[in-house]
Amino acid sequence: xxxKVDPNSPVPVYVQIxxxxxxxxxSGKFKEGDFLPSVRRLASDLGVNFNTVAKAYRDLxxxxxxxxxxxxxxxxxxxxRSFAREKLEDLRRILKVLRSIGVGREEIExxxxxxxxxxxx
Amino acid sequence: xxxKVDPNSPVPVYVQIxxxxxxxxxSGKFKEGDFLPSVRRLASDLGVNFNTVAKAYRDLxxxxxxxxxxxxxxxxxxxxRSFAREKLEDLRRILKVLRSIGVGREEIExxxxxxxxxxxx
Amino acid sequence: xxxKVDPNSPVPVYVQIxxxxxxxxxSGKFKEGDFLPSVRRLASDLGVNFNTVAKAYRDLxxxxxxxxxxxxxxxxxxxxRSFAREKLEDLRRILKVLRSIGVGREEIExxxxxxxxxxxx
Amino acid sequence: xxxKVDPNSPVPVYVQIxxxxxxxxxSGKFKEGDFLPSVRRLASDLGVNFNTVAKAYRDLxxxxxxxxxxxxxxxxxxxxRSFAREKLEDLRRILKVLRSIGVGREEIExxxxxxxxxxxx
DNA sequence: GTGGTCTAGACCACA
DNA sequence: GTGGTCTAGACCACA
Numbered sequence: 001x002x003x004k005v006d007p008n009s010p011v012p013v014y015v016q017i018x019x020x021x022x023x024x025x026x027s028g029k030f031k032e033g034d035f036l037p038s039v040r041r042l043a044s045d046l047g048v049n050f051n052t053v054a055k056a057y058r059d060l061x062x063x064x065x066x067x068x069x070x071x072x073x074x075x076x077x078x079x080x081r082s083f084a085r086e087k088l089e090d091l092r093r094i095l096k097v098l099r100s101i102g103v104g105r106e107e108i109e110x111x112x113x114x115x116x117x118x119x120x121x
Numbered sequence: 122x123x124x125k126v127d128p129n130s131p132v133p134v135y136v137q138i139x140x141x142x143x144x145x146x147x148s149g150k151f152k153e154g155d156f157l158p159s160v161r162r163l164a165s166d167l168g169v170n171f172n173t174v175a176k177a178y179r180d181l182x183x184x185x186x187x188x189x190x191x192x193x194x195x196x197x198x199x200x201x202r203s204f205a206r207e208k209l210e211d212l213r214r215i216l217k218v219l220r221s222i223g224v225g226r227e228e229i230e231x232x233x234x235x236x237x238x239x240x241x242x
Numbered sequence: 243x244x245x246k247v248d249p250n251s252p253v254p255v256y257v258q259i260x261x262x263x264x265x266x267x268x269s270g271k272f273k274e275g276d277f278l279p280s281v282r283r284l285a286s287d288l289g290v291n292f293n294t295v296a297k298a299y300r301d302l303x304x305x306x307x308x309x310x311x312x313x314x315x316x317x318x319x320x321x322x323r324s325f326a327r328e329k330l331e332d333l334r335r336i337l338k339v340l341r342s343i344g345v346g347r348e349e350i351e352x353x354x355x356x357x358x359x360x361x362x363x
Numbered sequence: 364x365x366x367k368v369d370p371n372s373p374v375p376v377y378v379q380i381x382x383x384x385x386x387x388x389x390s391g392k393f394k395e396g397d398f399l400p401s402v403r404r405l406a407s408d409l410g411v412n413f414n415t416v417a418k419a420y421r422d423l424x425x426x427x428x429x430x431x432x433x434x435x436x437x438x439x440x441x442x443x444r445s446f447a448r449e450k451l452e453d454l455r456r457i458l459k460v461l462r463s464i465g466v467g468r469e470e471i472e473x474x475x476x477x478x479x480x481x482x483x484x
Numbered sequence: 485g486t487g488g489t490c491t492a493g494a495c496c497a498c499a
Numbered sequence: 500g501t502g503g504t505c506t507a508g509a510c511c512a513c514a
Contacts, residue, residue: 252374252375252378265463270464325464326465333457333458334474337474337475339386340447340451341478342386342390343386344391344447345447347475350475354471356455357455357458357462358458358468
C-alpha cells in the first residue's frame with residue numbers, strides 16, 4: 001500500500017519522498033488535518049534511514065505543506081493548486097522535448113488516451 | 122545558442138548535460154558523424170568544471186551514444202528510438218500523476234495544443 | 243493574565259517555563275510563602291503536557307527557588323539577587339553584540355528610555 | 364581567534380553557530396563576497412560534528428545570508444539591518460524583565476556605560 | 485579540498 | 500511513541 005523510492009536514481013531519496021508525499025496530498029489520499037506516518041515508521045517502511053525521511057519532512061514543513069506537532073507527529077496543512085501547476089509545467093517541458101525530437105502529436109494523443117481512458121489507477 | 126544547467130538542482134550537473142546532449146542528438150541538431158563541442162569548450166560555455174563535462178561524455182560513451190576519437194574529439198554515433206521511448210515513459214508517468222490529482226483531460230489537451238500548435242521552437 | 247510559551251522555539255518549553263516563573267518571583271508577583279499554580283493547572287493553562295511543567299518545577303526545586311509541600315503544592319522559597327545578576331549579565335552580553343555591529347549608544351539610550359519611561363507594564 | 368559554542372546550553376549548537384556567524388557578518392568581520400570557513404574546517408575548530416555546522420549553514424542559506432558554491436564553499440550574501448533590528452528587540456525584551464524585577468535605570472546606565480566606554484572589544 | 489546525501493545509532497524534549 | 504539534536508563516518512558531485 002505504501003510507495004517506493006529508488007536509491008540508485010540521481011534524484012536524491014529525500015526529494016523522491018517529498019514528491020510522493022505531495023502527490024498523496026494533492027490526490028486527496030492525505031487530507032488537511034491528517035497525520036502523516038511518523039518519521040521512523042515511514043523510514044522503516046521504505047527501508048531508508050530515519051534522517052532521510054526527517055529531511056524530507058523538514059523541507060515540506062518549510063514549504064508550508066505539513067507542520068510538526070511535537071510529540072504527536074506531522075499534520076497535513078495543505079498544498080493548494082501549486083502542485084498541479086508545477087506538474088503542468090513538467091508536462092509542458094517534456095512535451096517540448098518530445099516535439100523537438102520528432103514525436104508526432106498522434107503518438108502523444110495515444111498515450112494521453114491510454115492514461116485517461118484507463119479505468120484503474 | 123547553447124543550453125544551460127542549473128547548479129542548484131538536485132539532479133547532478135553531469136546528468137543534466139547528458140540529458141541535453143541526448144535531446145540535441147535526438148532532435149537532429151547533432152547528426153551521426155558530427156563532432157560534439159570539445160570538453161573544454163562546453164565546460165567553459167556552461168561555466169562548469171572540465172571534469173563535469175568529461176564525466177558526462179564518458180557516460181554517453183559507455184551508453185554508446187558518442188565515441189571518442191583520440192586527438193579529434195567526440196563524434197556522435199547515434200541514439201536510435203531508445204531516447205524517444207524513455208521520454209514517452211516520462212510522459213506517461215507524469216500524466217498518471219496529473220490524473221491522480223484530479224487534473225482533467227481538457228487541461229491536458231490544452232497544454233498539448235499549446236505546445237504542438239506553437240510555430241516556433 | 244498568564245504567560246505563554248513558544249513550542250517552536252529552539253529553547254525547550256520547560257526552560258521557558260522556568261524562566262517565566264523566576265521572572266514572576268523576581269518581580270514580586272509571587273512572594274516567599276506563596277503557592278505556585280499546581281502542575282496540572284499550569285499545564286492546562288499553557289496547553290502543554292503535565293510532565294513538561296513537572297520537569298520545570300523539579301528543576302526549580304533543585305535550584306532552591308521553590309519547595310514541594312506534599313499534598314499542598316509548590317511554595318516559593320525565594321530567588322535573591324542571583325536572578326537580577328544573571329539578567330544583567332545577559333544585558334551586558336547583548337550590548338556587546340550591539341556595539342560590535344555598529345549600533346550607536348544613542349540608539350541604545352533611546353530603547354532604554356522607551357522601556358523605563360513607559361508608565362505601564 | 365575563532366568563537367566557541369556551549370554544548371550544555373539548552374540552545375542547540377547549530378543555533379549558536381547561526382547566531383555567531385550572523386554577528387560576524389553584521390560586525391563586518393565577514394563582508395559580502397567573503398568565503399566562510401568550510402563546513403569541515405569550522406566543525407573541526409569548534410569540536411562539533413560536520414553535520415551540525417552543515418545544518419547551521421543550510422539554515423543561513425534559507426535565510427538568504429550565505430550561498431553555497433558547489434566545490435568552492437559558502438560565500439556571504441549579506442544580512443542588512445534585519446540583524447540589528449532583531450538584536451534591539453532582544454535588548455528591549457531583557458530591559459523589560461530587568462525593570463519588572465526592580466532593577467533601576469541607574470544600574471542599566473552603569474552597564475551601558477561600561478560596555479560603550481570600554482575601549483577594547 | 486568543498487559541499488551534499490545517506491546510514492547507524494545515541495540521547496533529549498514532549499504528549 | 501513522536502519529533503529534534505548530535506555524533507561518527509562512508510561515498511558522491513564538483514572545482
